[in-house]
Amino acid sequence: MNTLPRRLAVIAGAQATCLQQVQALLPVGKRVVWITSADVAGALPANKAHTLLGQECDVLVFDAHSGFNVNAFAAVSGTLCGGGMLYLLTPPLDEWATFADPDYRRFIPHPYQPADVQGRFLQRFVRMLRDGCRSDFSPTVGLKPDLQSVAVTTIVQAVVPLVLTADRGRGKSAALGLAASQLRASGKRVLLTAPSRATVATVFKHAELPPHFFAPDELLQTLPEGEVLLVDEAAAIPIPLLLKMLAHYPRCVFSTTLHGYEGSGRGFALRFQKALDARASAWQAVRLHQPMRWAEHDPLEHFINQSLLLNADLAPFTPCGGRVGDGGNGTKDRQLDRDELAENEPLLRQLFGLLITAHYQTRPSDLRQMLDAPDISIHVLEQHGVIVAVALLSREGGLDEELTAAIHAGTRRPHGHPVPQTLTFHAQIPRAAELVCERVMRIAVDPTVQNQGLGAQLLQHLLGFAAQQQADYVGVSYALTPELQRFWERAGFVLARVGHRQDTASGSRSVVQVKALSAAAQQLFKGL
Incomplete structure (x- = not known):
């Protein structure tokens, strides 16, 4: 266990100058990792940063001139060992928020360009860099340093389902590898599954007697013989698939990250543990607190958690009782101003904490997109000053006749506008992309306070907002479940398309539903 803190140093200026300065600072004989698209020997672009997971380095150089991919920044920071240095190369800090960041191209729709983005996320990020990320954050009190060995023993001895949770860098995957070796040495056949083999590199690194790996779909299709099933990064696997695994392999260990760049752990914990209570009430839980790669209360981990809201949790809230519509719930709806939201840290943490808890995939890039993407609007329901429901709308469509015809013919696919393009090309509704759509990106x-009508109340607000903004229709795409379909149908949405393949994240087919607002949309969708 490394007990040294890690440090962050910002080198700001032109890219060539920053690269020259940092090269002069690099120590000799240390493990150095470069994340940049510049011509540097051994460097990786940000979109390949995931290949470093499970590895370790002493120095990390992250070049934001090449595009500040915040998911990659959060992920590779976990490879930096205690005592290490992270050099962040940026444009001049006073100018960074107006920098045409290449990473914007991942989420801005046609015809916008990076120069059109206001840079609210970067304004906030620079402010936190300058003030040292001062906040009222209270670090988690670590447990005993030998808790990892306790976790290994618990995994080996468990005869009921076990849920192993930890923040990144706590040795969770290493514990799985060590336990797998002990179980195999005792004669047990051990199976391992995870979203991809690359994500379990650390498990194999610590397993002298490695388990047998199967991808989740292969595991459930073939049901190989095994006495213990280890599931790593379980939050990234749909809960229905996890329950099928549990039904066939009673000795399951479900391991997942709580606060991490994947942004899926806490929502998973709430939903999956509730399902476990109903199916295996005697299940056990183990939580690893003590960092293994760096010091407890590490300042770099603290800064990244704060600046990217990896540790945003639900706001404390006491439901006041009563259903929506009875006049006593004190709930009001409103649209948030994104400029004000970027300046209001408590409100932003509250909002993002709800999104993380409610959705199985909410990442740092979603925070950036929420603050910066053109034509996004944010809507909330509040009860006594606490956000109890949130929705994100994206204004799409309104494309010209020539481009819409090319989309319909399958010869053009401009970036963004997913619902209008799906309706135009896949559902073969010729003019759907010409009409203006307000797409419900998220609703949580x-x-x-679920099952109290709050989602339906917020949706009515969204429909009213879309009508005021003269949208032709409201659209939504989601992973099909009977409950969700009933929710949208009750609000008057009709089915426009069912995908042919199962969604890899949810395990369900994706569907598109629409609700016409204008006469033109009513005419266009009358056959649905």
Whole structure:
């Protein structure tokens, strides 16, 4: 266990100058990792940063001139060992928020360009860099340093389902590898599954007697013989698939990251543990707190958690009782101003904490997109000053006749506009991309007040907003479940398309539903 803190140094200026300065600072004989698209020997672009997971380095150089991919920044920071240095190369800090970041191309729709983005995320990020990320954040109190060995023993001895949770860098995957070796040495056949083999490199690194790896779909199709099933990064696997695994392999260990760049752990914990209570009430839980690669209360981990809201949680809330519509729930809806939201840290943490808890995939890039993408609007329901439901709308469509015809013919696919393009090309509705759509990107309700009509109330607000903005229709795409389909149908949405393949993240088919607002949309969708 490394007990040294890690440090962050910002080198700001022109890219060539920053590269020259940092090269002069690099120590000799240390493990150095470069994330840049510049011509540097051994460097990786940000979109390949995931290949470093499970590795370790002493110095990390992250070049934001090449595009500040915040998911990659959060992920590779976990490879930096205690005592290490992270050099962040940026444009001049006073100018960074107006820099035409190449990474914007990942989320801005046609015909916008990077120069059209206002840079709210970067304004906030620079402010946090300058003030040292001062906040009222209270670090988690670590447990005993030998807790990892306790976790290994618990995994080996467990005869009921086990849920192993930890923040990144706590040795969770290493514990799985060590336990797998002990189980195999005792004669047990051990199976391992995860979203991809690359994500379990650390498990194999610590397993002298490695388990047998199967991808989740292969595992459930073939059901190989095994006495213990280890599931790593379980939050990235749909819960229905996890429950099928549990039904066939009673000795399961479900391991997942809680606060991490994947942004899926806490929502998973709430939903999956509730399902476990119903199916295996005697299941056990183990939580690893103590960092293994760096010091407890590490300043770099603290800064990244704060600046990217990896540790944003639900706001404390006491439901006031009563259903929506009875006049006593004190709930009001409103649209948030994104400029004000970027300046209001408590409100931003509250909002993002709800999104992380409610959705199985909410990442740092979603925070950036939410603040910066053109034509996004944010809407909330508040009860006594606490956000109890949130929705994101994206204004899409309104494309010219020539481009719409090319989309319909399959010869053009401009970036963005997913619902209008799906309706035009896949559903073969010729003019759908010419009409203006407000797409519901996300809608989430605090788990403590679900099934009280709050989602339906917020949706009515969204429909009213879309009508005021003269949108022709409201659209939504989601992973099909009977419950969700009933929710949208009750609000008057009709089915426009069902995907042919199962969604890899949810395990369900994706569907598109629409609700016409204008006469033109009613005419266009009358056959649905």
